[in-house]
Amino acid sequence: MEIREINALRGPNYWSIKRHKLIVMVLDLKEMENRPSNKIDGFTASLETMFPNMYEHRCSVGIPGGFFQRVEEGTWMGHIIEHIALEIQTLAGMDVGFGRTRGYGEKGVYNVVFAYMEEAVGIYAASAAVRICEALVKGEEYDLAKDIQSMRVLREEVRLGPSTSSIVEEAAARGIPWIRLNKNSLCQLGYGAHQKRIQATVTSDTSNIAVEIAGDKEDTKFLLEQAGIPVPRGKIIRSEENLAKAVAYVGFPLVTKPIDGNHGRGITVNIGNYEDALTGFRAAKIVSNSVIIEKCITGDDYRILVINNIMVAAAKRTPAHVIGDGKQTIQQLIEEVNRDPRRGYGHENVLTQITINDLTKSIISSKGYSLEKVLQEGERLILKDTANLSTGGTAEDFTDRVHPANIFMAERISKIIDLDICGIDIMTTDISSPVSETGGAVIEVNAGPGFRMHLAPTSGLPRNVAAPVIDKLFPHNSNGKIPIIAITGTNGKTTTTRLIAHFAKLKGYKVGYTTSDGIYIQNRMLLKGDCTGPSSAEFVLKDPTVNFAVLECARGGLLRAGLGFHNCDIGIVTNVAADHLGLNGIHTIDQLAKVKGIIPESVLPGGYSILNADDDLVYEMRRTVVSNVALFSMDEDNSRIKAQHKDGGLSAVYENGYITICKGEWKLRVIKAVNVPLTFGGRAAFMIQNVLPAVLTAYIRGFTIDEIKVGLESFIPSPSQTPGRLNLFQFRDFQVLLDYAHNPAGMRALQKFIENIDATKKIGIIAGVGDRREEDTNEIGSIAAEMFDEIIIRQDKNLRGRTETELIEMLNNGIKMKDPTKKTTIIPNEKEAATFAIKNAVKGSLIVFCSDVVTEALDLVQKLKEEESNMLYGFTVDDIPNR
DSSP states (O other): OEEEEEEEEESSOSSOSSOOEEEEEEEEOGGGGGOOGGGSTTHHHHHHHHOGGGGGOOGGGTSTTHHHHHHHHOOOHHHHHHHHHHHHHHHTTOOOOOEEEEEOSSTTEEEEEEEOSSHHHHHHHHHHHHHHHHHHHHTOOOOHHHHHHHHHHHHHHHSOOHHHHHHHHHHHHTTOOEEEOSSSSEEEESOGGGOEEEETTEETTSOHHHHHHHHOHHHHHHHHHHTTOOOOOEEEESSGGGHHHHHHHHOSSEEEEETTOOTTTTOEEEEOSHHHHHHHHHHHHHHOSSEEEEEOOOSEEEEEEEETTEEEEEEEEEOSEEEOOSSSBHHHHHHHHHTSTTEESTTSSSEEOOOOOHHHHHHHHHTTOOTTOBOOTTOEEEOSSSOOGGGTOEEEEOGGGOOHHHHHHHHHHHHHHTOSEEEEEEEESOTTSOHHHHTOEEEEEEESOOOHHHHSOSBSOOOOTHHHHHHHHSGGGOOOOOOEEEEEOSSSHHHHHHHHHHHHHHHTOOEEEEETTEEEETTEEEEESOOOSHHHHHHHHHOTTOSEEEEEOOHHHHHHHOOSSSOEEEEEEOOOOSOSTTBTTBOSHHHHHHHHTHHHHTEEEEEEEEEETTOHHHHHGGGGOSSEEEEEESOTTOHHHHHHHHTTOEEEEEETTEEEEEETTEEEEEEEGGGOGGGTTTTOHHHHHHHHHHHHHHHHTTOOHHHHHHHHHTOOOSTTTSTTSSEEEEOSSOEEEEEOOOSHHHHHHHHHHHTTSOOSOEEEEEEEOTTSOHHHHHHHHHHHHHHOSEEEEEEOSOOTTSOHHHHHHHHHHHHHHHOTTOEEEEOOSHHHHHHHHHHTOOTTOEEEEEOSOHHHHHHHHHHHHHHHHHHHHOOOGGGSTTO
16 A cells, blocks of 8 residues: 555645544555455454454444444455544544545545544554554554554644643634644734734733743742742852852751742752752752752642732642552552553643652652652652642642632732733642741742643642633633635636735725735735645734735645635635646546635635625535625626525626626616726626625625725736736737636636737737646647637646646647647747747737746746837937926
């Protein structure tokens, strides 16, 4: 078997609108296509032995054991690999259950689709599932445990931590979108200008000065002491020479800790002699240049969490420990504790397993014990020097038992340090009594405190401490969103995108938009090239200056990675025609329509799906949407439009020469099409069609008719506003038309337009595109033979999987099918082809340059135009008037 490719989807996609995290593996079974599971001796038994829990996989049978039944009856390896990939992720602590295996359109090749929690783990699972299946087929031993552990380790490396993920999940539950900005915990909540950022529990609202103070224990202690907060007596030292003096000042028992450490690193507690103090000082010096020598306060360790200056949770923390039973060794006691099902690897469960590291061995040794020591019954042995859950500690919720005086103190501390999210560590014998009465003290103030102990305490009530964070970042139920308009279709996407962006800009929005020629932020191109995929959409949505997004979405990105956002406010489908068929497992027009249909299906319930009523496939998309539906048509007598009007629905039509919005039976005429520059005096029917959904979008977004009219009148077809879309250049004796038409449907639309242009001769410069079917390229040649008196065949730089000779032959064959006598010249180089056509143009002719590499073609034509202008209209200083 051969893995052709593995893609991770991260948004609404071809396989599921609701399940955004899917792996799609293209798998070629090769000779295994002829060997289903029932033809392999012992395969079913081996599979059941390795994965007994797969009995729960119901599969299409719909009952427990259903999958094993399918295997016994005979099913293909792609289907089995799908189930293995799901099961091994579950065994590694990531319970996932959605999967699909479908034909790719080639014999023996399948799309194996399954859910994942962590992308890197999902990709690993895909490859591992194939390896496991191959071993089962061959009857070989396989080390499954190694894969499971590798996946666990990988998960801990890439997953968001418990604190970050709790905030993200709370945001998502409230409909606030989010984007992970790096491989660590930096995340964006909300889009564009409305975004906020978090990194663990530090937010974009957190004071930098406050973080600096909290990170400096000397400054923290000084400020708290000045404010009358009880803190332990202590001294900051930087060298061993000052240790004896500091120890004498503080007195035993004491604690040594780095002044700017975190997560308990370098801390040594309950020191009772100078030698141990020296050891503790050296351990702290590894972490920090300065070391605090502090009085050891007796009592229990409590963490109070304050958010937005209000206490929201409190927990009693206990370091990892074991309690003797008079029978088992320390090693055995640790193993018994780790068998608690609540304990897992890293952060996978409520509790973390206790590891035996050098620190643990040192603590045990300091007691005069070894791992083989049998503890007396009831004897409690601390195994770590901090109470952190990540090192095996436990936490008990104490939120409802904190004394009001201690709550007041904690909330006051958060304001003294000025932290919006603040973790305050208190050592006291009884948190339900004032610290001032128990002899306790504030040990530390933490910026970015961990939430895990409050979200899932070992005992007591869990507290949703992420909620107040979101309340603070997004007050008054705001959701951090900006308007998102998504456009897809076979043709017309880019022009529609640009026109809507133009409307929004005139309205005063800061617009970000993506097109097939680049990404634009406030009309400045920041990235050049085909930018119609999910990463380009995220580029716009991450920009903090943008408050209105218009996103062109093409099939390629949708299939490779899914949609770059979860929902949009308006989704437009211009049309669906045969293009790029045969790629990425999409072989039919119906499959292509399903891809395009992702956009309207992702529109929010209160939003609008704007659909082409003249296109059967697009019109049918209304059946699967949850949003409102608005229609557009070039024919006001279209029965679908009439039904829409009768139901009081919204539409835009071309009627009696007008661009008209219809609301039920009422007509709102916007402007005559002949007065819209984009339509070339009403001659470009396909441009009128592009205008209709753009006008509907503006109307839905609350733009007035006058604002829409001004937008249409000021949007000029030109290299600056519509690059490569009906750009007409007037040379002295002839015209050059540059257009993006690159598929049969686009060529047919262009053909209707140039039929209305008078010319002595029409010359077409065309090219074949390698990632299209042969019949599509033939058809482009045949259409060109109808359109032009002469044809020049050139080639793009990127042949996309075919040779230059193959593409030229396909176009030539198409031309000959229509007109064997058509004059055809082959000039593969684009520059040479354009130069030849322009240099040999006859008076009154029209040269039509069809190109899907817009910017290079534009530069070339504009340069040739400049050369002609310089030759014809050059002037000297003597030509300047009134000189």
